[in-house]
Every structure is written in structure tokens, then in C-alpha cells.
Amino acid sequence: MENIVQFDQVTKKFGKKTAVNGVSLAIEKGTTVAILGPNGAGKTTTISMMLGLMEPTGGAVKVFDKSPKEVAVRNRIGAMLQETSVLDMLKVREVIEMFRSYYTSPLSMEELIALTGFKEDELKKRANKLSGGQKRRLGFALALAGNPDLIFFDEPTVGLDITARRKFWERVETLKLQGKTIIFTTHYLQEADDFSERIILFNNGEIIADGKPDDIKRNIATRSVSFQTDDKEVIVLLQSFDDVIRCYEKDDRIYVVTSNTDAVLAEIFRQGVDAKDIAIEQGRLEEVFEHLTTESKEAI
Numbered sequence: 193m194e195n196i197v198q199f200d201q202v203t204k205k206f207g208k209k210t211a212v213n214g215v216s217l218a219i220e221k222g223t224t225v226a227i228l229g230p231n232g233a234g235k236t237t238t239i240s241m242m243l244g245l246m247e248p249t250g251g252a253v254k255v256f257d258k259s260p261k262e263v264a265v266r267n268r269i270g271a272m273l274q275e276t277s278v279l280d281m282l283k284v285r286e287v288i289e290m291f292r293s294y295y296t297s298p299l300s301m302e303e304l305i306a307l308t309g310f311k312e313d314e315l316k317k318r319a320n321k322l323s324g325g326q327k328r329r330l331g332f333a334l335a336l337a338g339n340p341d342l343i344f345f346d347e348p349t350v351g352l353d354i355t356a357r358r359k360f361w362e363r364v365e366t367l368k369l370q371g372k373t374i375i376f377t378t379h380y381l382q383e384a385d386d387f388s389e390r391i392i393l394f395n396n397g398e399i400i401a402d403g404k405p406d407d408i409k410r411n412i413a414t415r416s417v418s419f420q421t422d423d424k425e426v427i428v429l430l431q432s433f434d435d436v437i438r439c440y441e442k443d444d445r446i447y448v449v450t451s452n453t454d455a456v457l458a459e460i461f462r463q464g465v466d467a468k469d470i471a472i473e474q475g476r477l478e479e480v481f482e483h484l485t486t487e488s489k490e491a492i
């Protein structure tokens with residue numbers, strides 16, 4: 193399989209701060225990869241080096257087997273980054289036309305409209321009059337204007353409502369079917385799980401997990417059983433249950449973090465624990481990250 197992106201011992205330092213630390217990875221043609229990690233993990237820096245926007249301090253970055261700075265490479269890459277501001281005074285159609293003109297074999301206007309779902313009245317709007325969701329769609333159109341083989345989305349769904357999110361991922365599915373290589377960053381484990389074939393998890397500038405979503409999830413995603421109780425001693429009892437990772441109290445509720453919510457619930461009932469308003473919650477990624485940064489990396 194052809195490697196589209198290749199990092200060999202890549203390091204990026206900003207003064208004394210090491211943002212990316214000796215990272216090696218290869219991304220194969222046609223895969224959809226999610227780059228996940230807490231704030232400051234090095235995701236954006238990694239993507240910036242893939243895009244040739246930043247030079248590594250050490251190691252080698254290759255995209256399509258060349259430096260990402262080469263024009264021939266740039267022509268094959270599309271990126272939707274956070275907060276792209278585009279020529280506000282132009283109308284949507286004009287901005288898209290302008291971006292198309294930068295490329296030797298752009299997608300047709302019709303294809304771009306179909307991919308982004310812009311209506312005729314929206315195409316006539318000035319870019320600065322667009323809603324947040326429409327702006328994101330414009331960013332999507334601009335990323336695809338050159339009919340790229342490799343596409344980057346940096347936190348593409350932040351601030352979008354559920355419908356806009358669903359539509360965004362439907363559009364990405366179309367690109368996947370066309371055999372594009374797609375790399376996106378996200379804070380949402382669920383999105384990474386639903387839409388990628390591979391998750392690369394960053395922490396402190398290093399890769400701490402890399403694999404299929406199911407494998408990663410099994411290792412990092414925990415769920416919790418939570419409830420209200422008047423029994424102040426309950427945590428001690430809960431900690432003795434099998435499969436319990438940890439317990440804590442927050443906002444007048446007891447949380448039992450576990451790899452097996454069914455078993456914990458059964459035990460709660462069996463032991464007659466005073467538990468009211470029981471709920472099961474998917475572990476928050478922040479909590480997982482917190483856990484990861486304090487636990488040994490070999491646990492993954």
C-alpha cells in the first residue's frame with residue numbers, strides 16, 4: 193500500500209517547549225485517520241507540519257513521498273482549518289470560483305455545490321454574512337476546490353449543531369467512497385470511532401495509542417454508573433466490586449467508573465445499595481485523557 197504521509201522521528205520545538213517529540217507514523221492511501229488528544233497534545237502542530245506550514249525541528253516529513261512544501265504536493269492537498277477567514281466582501285460563489293482558479297484540475301462548480309449543499313440564495317450571500325455553519329461549509333468547499341487526494345479537517349464540527357454535524361459526516365463519507373485519504377482532528381471520541389478507520393492518540397507531543405477504533409476504545413473508553421444516595425460510606429463498598437476502576441463523588445452524585453456497567457449494576461442491586469436516580473454514562477474523553485496522563489503508557 194502506498195504511504196501518503198510519512199513521519200520519521202519528527203520533533204517540533206518552540207523555544208524550550210517540545211510540541212511534537214520524535215513521532216514516527218505512516219498513513220496509507222485511502223484511509224480515514226482521526227488524530228485525537230487533549231488540548232496542547234500536539235495535534236495542530238502535527239497537521240501543520242503535514243501541510244508544510246511548519247518545518248520540523250528534527251526528523252523528516254514526507255507527503256506523497258516529497259516535501260509537503262513542494263507545489264506539486266500542495267496541489268494534491270486540501271485543508272479545512274479552524275477559523276479560516278476568507279475574503280469577506282466576496283460572494284460565496286465568487287470565493288469558490290477564485291479558489292478553483294488556483295488549481296490546474298479543480299472540481300467543477302456543480303460538483304462543489306453538490307458536495308457542500310449550497311443553495312442558490314446562499315451562493316449569492318457575502319462570505320461575512322454567513323452563519324457559523326455556512327462558513328464551515330464554505331471552508332469545506334474551499335478545501336475540496338482543487339479535487340485533492342489528501343484532505344485535512346482540523347476540528348471540523350466544533351460549534352455545529354447535530355444536523356450540521358450529521359451532514360458534514362455524510363459529505364465526508366462521499367469523499368471516502370471516492371478513495372480520498374482523510375485526516376481529521378477531534379476532541380470527540382465518538383466521532384473518531386464513527387468515522388475513522390484508525391485513531392492516533394496524542395499526549396504531550398507523543399503518540400500514546402495508534403490503532404483501530406474498536407481496539408482503542410476497548411482500552412481507553414470507560415463508562416460510569418452514577419446515582420444519588422444517603423449512604424455516606426457507599427464508596428468503600430463500591431470499590432470492592434469487581435471491574436470497578438475508580439469511584440468518586442461529584443455534584444451530589446456517586447460515580448463508579450467501570451469496564452462493565454452491567455456487572456456493577458447487578459452488584460449494586462444484589463448488595464441492596466441505597467441508590468436512587470441511577471444513570472449510565474459514556475466516559476468523557478477528558479476523563480480518559482486525565483486517566484491516561486496519570487497511568488502508565490504501557491496500559492494501552
Ligand SMILES: Nc1ncnc2c1ncn2[C@@H]1O[C@H](COP(=O)(O)OP(=O)(O)OP(=O)(O)O)[C@@H](O)[C@H]1O
Nearest residue numbers: 206209210211229230231232233234235236237238
Ligand atoms: N507557535 C507556537 N509557539 C509556542 N508554542 C506553541 C506554538 N504552537 C503550539 N505551541 C505549543 O505546543 C504544544 C502543542 O500545541 P498544539 O496546538 O499542537 O496542540 P493541540 O493538540 O492542537 O491542542 P488543541 O486541542 O488545544 O488545539 C502546546 O503546548 C502549545 O502551547
